Structures are given as structure tokens and as C-alpha cells.
Amino acid sequence: MFTQIGAKPESDFSDPLGMLGDCHKRILFFLNDLVRLAEGAPSGRLDVAERGALERALRYFKESGPRHTSDEEESLFPRLMALNSERVGELLVMVARLEADHISAGLAHLEIEAIGMFWLADGFISHGDVIRLKSLLRSLSRMYEHHLAIEDREVFPSAAALLSDHDKTEIGREMAKRRGLSPEVVRRPLQEVPQFHNTDVEVQS
Helix, strand or coil: CCCCCCCCCCCCCCCHHHHHHHHHHHHHHHHHHHHHHHHCCCCCCCCHHHHHHHHHHHHHHHHHHHHHHHHHHHHHHHHHHCCCCCCHHHHHHHHHHHHHHHHHHHHHHHHHHHHHHHHHHHCCCCHHHHHHHHHHHHHHHHHHHHHHHHHHHHHHHHHHHHCCHHHHHHHHHHHHHHCCCCHHHCCCCHHHCCCCCCCCCCCCC
16 A cells, blocks of 8 residues: 555664654555545545545554554653753754644544544534534644654654664564564664565554
8 A cells, every 4th residue: 555666665663763754654644545535525425435445544543543652752752852962952842842743633533533433333424524524634634744744854863863773673672562563573783684675574553
């Protein structure tokens, strides 16, 4: 779904910062699906393909979204805040704003999920719920546009430059554990890990 010919293979747990960036692509993919469904729902009726798309998007934000937030707030951000670097002051301001965004996004996704689940259960969505859903998604799209850009352009590159290989390895191990995998899928510092693109480990957001 996310792989294109000639595109960079998705990262795995040996490259946790790359994996976080890949998660952003999935966030935008499923958010765009929700926007498309809301904008195309004048009748409120879902066909088979639309129902499947809605189910997948809601499931992604319910299950994978919180894991991504935990990856950042429990694994990445604390290690950045512990650094002794002139850059840390700027990062602390960014991190505080990003964490506030996570709270706002979480509340919006709860309401979106509630509307979406009623839509799936009833096979129909009311005009009022369509208006509310569109409003939520517009606000969420604006927030994500700014939020993901800060992380992709500022936070992740700074983390790649400032964090030790040991820290990056531990972040990858914690991310694997959150997904029910053994932390042993990441065993060595990043520079010692061969760059295999075909892996038996399923990469999850």
C-alpha cells in the first residue's frame, strides 16, 4: 500500500528514527482516506470499498496511533531532554508543543472514532455528523501538517545527530516491545547492523 517502485524501502526497528518517519506517511495516508470519505458522503451511504477504507483508517488511529505517540513521548523525547547540548533548549520548546499536539489529536481521534463507528453500525451518517466530522478532520489536517513537519525537519534530524548509537538501539528495542515483538530484533548498534531490505520482521506503526 505504501511501497512504490524505486521508493526507499521502509525502515525497521534497527532504524527507529526512520521508522517514525515512515509512520508519518501512514498517518497522512489514513487521514486522507478519512477526509475523502467525509467529503464524499452527501448521502451518508457507504459502499463496500468505502466501508473497508473507513474500518482500516479507524483501526489504524485506534491501535497504531497511540503506539507512535508512546514511541515519541516515552522513548525519543526523554532521551532528547536528557542531552547536554546547546540544541536541547530549542528542542525542549518543540517537544512541549508536540506533546500538547498529541493530546489535542487524541481527543479529536476519539470523537472521529465515535462518529465513524456509528456510521459503520448504522450504514448511514447524519448531516450533522458529516458537518462535525469534516470540521474535526480539517482541524486535524492543519495540526498534522505543522506537527509532522517539525518532527521530520527538526526533531528527527537533531535526534539522529545527537543521540548515541546505544540510545537509538534502545529506542528501537522499546518500539519492538510495544508491538509485542522481542526487543532482541535489535541487537547491535546501528552501524553494525547489515542493511537488509527483506526481513522476516513485520514492521508496524
